[in-house]
Amino acid sequence: MKRKLKIYLPFINAGIQEVATYRVNWIFYMLGNALACFVAYFIWAAVYRSGGGGTMSGFSMPQMVVYIVLMFLTGTIIASDGAYVVGEEIRDGAIAMRLIKPVSYNATFLFQELGNKLPTEIAIAVPMIAAVEIIRTVLGGAVQFNITCLLLYILSCVLAYLINFYFNICFGFIAFIIKYLWGANMMKNAVIGFLSGTVIPLSFLPGALEKVFLLLPFASLNYTPVMIYMGKYGGAELLYFLGLQAFWALFFFGLSKLLWRSSVKRLTVQGG
Amino acid sequence: MITADKLRKEFKKTVKEPGLKGSIKSLFKPKTEKVTAVRDISFEVAEGEILGFIGPNGAGKSTVIKMLTGILTPTSGSCTINGKNPVKNRKSYVKEIGVVFGQRTQLWWDLPLRETYGVLKEIYEVPDDSYKKRMAFLNEVLELDDFISSPVRTLSLGQRMRADIAASLLHSPKVLFLDEPTIGLDVVVKDNIRRAIEHINSREKTTVILTTHDLADIEQLSKRIVMIDKGSKVFDGTIAALKAEYGQIRELSFETGTPNAVKTLDYTGHFKLGADDLSLEGEGKSVKVRFNSAAVPVSDMLSYTLGKISVSDISVKDADIEEIIRRLYEQGVDG
Numbered sequence: 001m002k003r004k005l006k007i008y009l010p011f012i013n014a015g016i017q018e019v020a021t022y023r024v025n026w027i028f029y030m031l032g033n034a035l036a037c038f039v040a041y042f043i044w045a046a047v048y049r050s051g052g053g054g055t056m057s058g059f060s061m062p063q064m065v066v067y068i069v070l071m072f073l074t075g076t077i078i079a080s081d082g083a084y085v086v087g088e089e090i091r092d093g094a095i096a097m098r099l100i101k102p103v104s105y106n107a108t109f110l111f112q113e114l115g116n117k118l119p120t121e122i123a124i125a126v127p128m129i130a131a132v133e134i135i136r137t138v139l140g141g142a143v144q145f146n147i148t149c150l151l152l153y154i155l156s157c158v159l160a161y162l163i164n165f166y167f168n169i170c171f172g173f174i175a176f177i178i179k180y181l182w183g184a185n186m187m188k189n190a191v192i193g194f195l196s197g198t199v200i201p202l203s204f205l206p207g208a209l210e211k212v213f214l215l216l217p218f219a220s221l222n223y224t225p226v227m228i229y230m231g232k233y234g235g236a237e238l239l240y241f242l243g244l245q246a247f248w249a250l251f252f253f254g255l256s257k258l259l260w261r262s263s264v265k266r267l268t269v270q271g272g
Numbered sequence: 273m274i275t276a277d278k279l280r281k282e283f284k285k286t287v288k289e290p291g292l293k294g295s296i297k298s299l300f301k302p303k304t305e306k307v308t309a310v311r312d313i314s315f316e317v318a319e320g321e322i323l324g325f326i327g328p329n330g331a332g333k334s335t336v337i338k339m340l341t342g343i344l345t346p347t348s349g350s351c352t353i354n355g356k357n358p359v360k361n362r363k364s365y366v367k368e369i370g371v372v373f374g375q376r377t378q379l380w381w382d383l384p385l386r387e388t389y390g391v392l393k394e395i396y397e398v399p400d401d402s403y404k405k406r407m408a409f410l411n412e413v414l415e416l417d418d419f420i421s422s423p424v425r426t427l428s429l430g431q432r433m434r435a436d437i438a439a440s441l442l443h444s445p446k447v448l449f450l451d452e453p454t455i456g457l458d459v460v461v462k463d464n465i466r467r468a469i470e471h472i473n474s475r476e477k478t479t480v481i482l483t484t485h486d487l488a489d490i491e492q493l494s495k496r497i498v499m500i501d502k503g504s505k506v507f508d509g510t511i512a513a514l515k516a517e518y519g520q521i522r523e524l525s526f527e528t529g530t531p532n533a534v535k536t537l538d539y540t541g542h543f544k545l546g547a548d549d550l551s552l553e554g555e556g557k558s559v560k561v562r563f564n565s566a567a568v569p570v571s572d573m574l575s576y577t578l579g580k581i582s583v584s585d586i587s588v589k590d591a592d593i594e595e596i597i598r599r600l601y602e603q604g605v606d607g
Contacts, residue, residue, distance in 0.1 A: 003397075010391035014380050021382045021423070096343045097378045102367045103395055265345045 007103060008111040015115020030076075030124065037072040044068065057203045062139030063230065064201075066132055070226045071198055073128045077121055078161040078221060082109055083188065086172025087181030095267070106169055106256055113165065149231050152238070156225040159245040164221055166252035173256075176263040197223035217248040273479050274317035274340070274447065278349035281310040281335050309335045311503040312349060319446075320477040322469075324494035326484065332503040333483040334373075337451045340481065341371050354446055367396060370440030374452035377436055379424040385435050386420050389442060396443035403442075410438040413468045430461035437465065441472060448472075450482040454489055466492050487590065520565040524573060524588050527557050530581035534559060537580055543568045 019026055048061045059067060086109070089095040098105050129150070136144045171188060175181045193199050195218035202213050202223055213219055224241045227233050233241055285307045288298045310332040317323050325333050338344040340351055342358030342365055351358065356365045371378070379388045393403050411417055414434040419427055427435060433453060440448060450469070454462045470493060472478055484490060490497055491511060499507040499514075507514060530536060534554035539545060539561065549564040563573060570588055577583065 007394050007397075010394050013387070014383055014391060017387070018382045094376065096338065096373070097376055099343045099362070100341055100366050100369075100371045100378065101395055102363045104363075267344060 008107055011108050011111035012115035012118070015112040015117075016119060017115075018112075019116050019119050026120070030120070033072060033076060037068060040068045040071075041065065057201065058232075059201060059203070062136070065139065066136055066230060067201060067226060069128065069132050069135065070229055071222055073125065073132075074157060074160070074222050074225050075198060076124055077117075077157050078164050078225075079117070080113060080161065080165045080168045082113065082165055082168030083172040083181065083185055085109065085113075086169055087175035087185070090172070090175040090267070091180055099264075105260060106166075109169065110165055144231075146231060149229050152242075153225050153229040156228050156242060156245060159242070159249050160221050160225050162249040163217055163245065163252055166249065166256045167217065169256045170252055170259055173259045173263045176266045192218050192221070195219070196221045197226070215244070217252070220245040220248050273319040273321075274351070274353045274481070276316070276336070276340065276349070276351040277314050278312040279310055279314070279336060279339055279346050279351055280308070280312050280348045281332075281339060281344060282347045283307045283309055309503055310339070310346075310500075313500065313503075313505050314349075315498050315505065315508060317479060317481065319479055320473070321496065322473055322480040322482065322494040324482055324484065324490035324497040325500070326487075326490060326497055327500040327506075329485075331501045333500060334451055336500070337371075337449055337481070337483060341369065341449055342366060367443065368446045370443070370445035370448045372433075372436050372440045372448075372450050372453050374433065374450075374455040377424065377432060378439055379432070379435060381425050382423055384421050384423050385416070385427070388424065388435075388439065392439055392442050398443055406442060406444065410441060413471055414438050415464070430457050433457060433461070433465065434468075437468065444476065445478065447479045447481070450480065452483055452485070454484060454486055462486070462489070469493060521562055522565045522570060522573075522588055522590065524561040524563065524570075524577070524586070526559055526577070526583045526586040528559060528581050528583050529557070533581045537561075537577065539563070539568075539573075539576070542576060543572070 044064050045061075048056070048064065053061060056064075086095075089098070095105075098108060101108075133143075133145050171184075172181065174184060178184065195213055195216055197213075197219060202210050202219060205213065214223075220241075224233075224245055228238065228241070283306070284304045286298065287303045287305050288294050289303075313332075313336060315323075325336065327333050335344065339346050340353065340358060342362045345359050353365070354368055356368075358365050379385065380391065383391070389407065392398075398406065411420075414437060416435060416438055419431050419435070424432065424435070437450075437453065448469075453469075454465055457465070466489060469480060469482075473480055473493075480493070482489065482493065495510050497507070497509070497511060497514065498505060534552060537552070537559075539550050539552065540547075543550075545563070545567055549567045551562045553560050561573070561577075565573075574586075574588070577586075
């Protein structure tokens with residue numbers, strides 16, 4: 001294990017340095033996300049105003065604000081562009097350069113991406129959590145911070161990231177068949193945006209549909225961590241959803257191994 | 273050391289009919305055709321040998337290298353290197369080899385070179401003291417000092433290629449694969465790189481397989497060449513054997529002031545040559561003659577030419593690799 005860490009730690013380092021090289025790109029990326037967050041806020045504010053300001057599907061307006069901010073935070077924390085990176089490497093043949101190294105292909109991506117993400121996570125998580133707590137205190141009238149919820153939220157985010165990462169890797173391997181992934185990626189993002197509760201909370205959906213969606217891996221991405229932080233899950237329910245997350249993480253981890261083994265045979269290395 | 277047995281690689285290629293209609297058609301019902309990039313190539317390489325792999329563009333050289341390095345899975349046939357199968361034991365296999373693709377880099381684009389080597393050191397589990405010694409050695413052979421602190425993306429092509437070769441040698445591999453290591457480089461850098469490869473081969477008995485378009489690479493480095501064209505092996509032997517067998521082609525080119533110079537010069541009649549031994553092309557003032565110097569000595573060619581017409585700016589040079597391959601085909605040689 002220690003040996004393995006020593007091999008893959010440099011990839012984290014390489015990832016961090018990559019971000020450091022393209023700082024401005026990073027700032028724009030964050031600004032873009034924040035803007036999307038504001039748009040969501042104004043839409044929901046309008047919905048609640050016309051609805052008379054009461055509680056909708058278990059969400060009061062202040063809770064909805066918290067939900068939006070947390071969704072934004074969680075989305076950023078668990079983001080993975082594995083599908084894009086894998087697809088690109090397959091398209092331009094750079095994947096060959098990873099194959100000639102005595103390391104696991106998936107693991108190098110995981111650690112390089114962690115390196116890419118760590119600065120982001122630290123820079124955004126602390127102020128965002130503080131912002132959420134201030135909003136909750138001001139709108140709710142009392143301090144609602146709960147350290148257990150925060151710790152469980154972090155655990156849930158780790159699981160969610162692993163699901164997202166391995167799901168994306170699996171998705172990226174489609175590029176072995178269709179060679180260029182941009183279009184498929186757009187479709188995937190749109191579908192996930194809906195199924196993961198980023199667009200509307202899943203509890204707004206009709207009962208049967210909500211149950212189905214909650215079982216799907218996408219609810220485990222954004223929705224579960226946010227609900228945990230907001231204290232909506234407790235006891236057996238909490239354990240159930242964390243277990244479901246762990247199941248999906250393992251599922252996609254296994255699937256990615258399987259897909260890798262069968263698809264590497266189809267590799268053609270385009271160009272050069 | 274290296275055994276390739278009937279290696280074969282087929283690709284599926286989508287064929288698009290021309291024009292907009294063709295594009296739409298291929299969107300719904302893509303037509304594919306099978307392309308055979310490598311056809312049943314077999315060869316062996318002994319330990320410590322430098323093997324030159326040559327052939328025109330698209331001959332399948334890179335595909336063979338990619339199969340030998342475990343990047344591509346052969347459609348049929350097999351290769352064994354050091355007793356290992358590149359695809360089946362990929363991780364343990366690639367620890368023993370070094371690979372350089374002249375047209376790609378294995379270095380981290382955004383990292384300073386020094387850190388890239390640090391990453392590679394961990395990946396290949398090179399101990400600290402041997403890493404230090406190795407770096408000092410590579411530094412001496414490839415002169416990395418000037419740019420070792422610069423990010424890889426800022427390196428010039430020549431620097432990058434030297435850095436890439438150093439990266440492939442860091443873990444003292446038993447086999448080194450070089451796919452066009454001198455592509456796009458100037459004469460001085462080319463020479464540096466050749467000397468470095470030679471040095472490492474003689475010092476460490478590293479087996480080297482190298483593909484190139486530059487005959488000088490081959491002549492300086494390898495005793496043996498394998499030539500392939502359209503996916504098949506057309507020659508396997510030493511350079512001396514190649515030249516003895518297919519004639520030493522030279523190219524004589526000159527500028528002439530004599531009108532109708534091409535008609536005045538009757539090489540085939542004068543030297544009684546066959547059609548295979550000479551070809552003549554003239555465009556206005558400049559004339560090119562390719563001839564077999566085993567059939568006609570260069571000096572005879574020169575004195576005959578200079579005696580017949582007035583000439584300025586004359587030169588004689590070795591024909592390039594494409595020319596030899598072209599002649600191989602004209603003579604209908606295979607296998």
